[in-house]
Amino acid sequence: MTQRIACLALTLAVLLMPPLAATAKDAHTEPTRVTFGDALPDAGDLVLGVFADGEPGRYAAAIDGRSSGDLSRLVEALAFEAEASDTRLVAAPAGSGLDRILLVGLGEAGEEKTALEWQEIGGSAVQA
Numbered sequence: 256m257t258q259r260i261a262c263l264a265l266t267l268a269v270l271l272m273p274p275l276a277a278t279a280k281d282a283h284t285e286p287t288r289v290t291f292g293d294a295l296p297d298a299g300d301l302v303l304g305v306f307a308d309g310e311p312g313r314y315a316a317a318i319d320g321r322s323s324g325d326l327s328r329l330v331e332a333l334a335f336e337a338e339a340s341d342t343r344l345v346a347a348p349a350g351s352g353l354d355r356i357l358l359v360g361l362g363e364a365g366e367e368k369t370a371l372e373w374q375e376i377g378g379s380a381v382q383a
Contacts, residue, residue: 301347302357302380305330306364307337318356322348330358338362339372340379357383 295301295317303315311319311327319326325348335343341360347353359380362368368376 297352299353300355300357301353302359304361304376305335305337305358306361308364309337310364318348318351318353321352322350325349326351326356333358336360339368340376342379342383344383359383 295314301314301318303318304312305315306312309330315326329345329348333343333345335341335358337358337360339360339362341358343358345356345358347356357380359376361376
């Protein structure tokens with residue numbers, strides 16, 4: 256349940272990010288559309304939670320499959336440590352269908368997090 260809440264918070268955060276080509280003026284004139292679901296988007300931007308142990312979650316694995324392993328290689332090349340609340344905005348790998356991916360560190364996979372810690376992680380995604 257806690258992970259589902261984090262996914263929803265991260266999904267909301269990505270939907271609030273303006274497209275790459277948007278200007279500050281465009282960001283204020285375009286309506287924000289928010290949708291929730293378990294399916295990965297086929298286009299646009301994505302906030303992707305990454306655990307520090309390096310094991311890809313199901314969404315990362317799906318994007319990695321779409322991009323022939325390029326997402327894993329990108330995360331490794333960036334030396335993204337995925338400490339809780341770490342963020343890194345990257346261009347999405349070719350073949351993923353996405354424009355940008357905001358990597359958000361979730362800390363250790365087996366580590367239980369409080370509601371406040373999940374809130375801080377979601378907040379770091381929104382601020383990135």
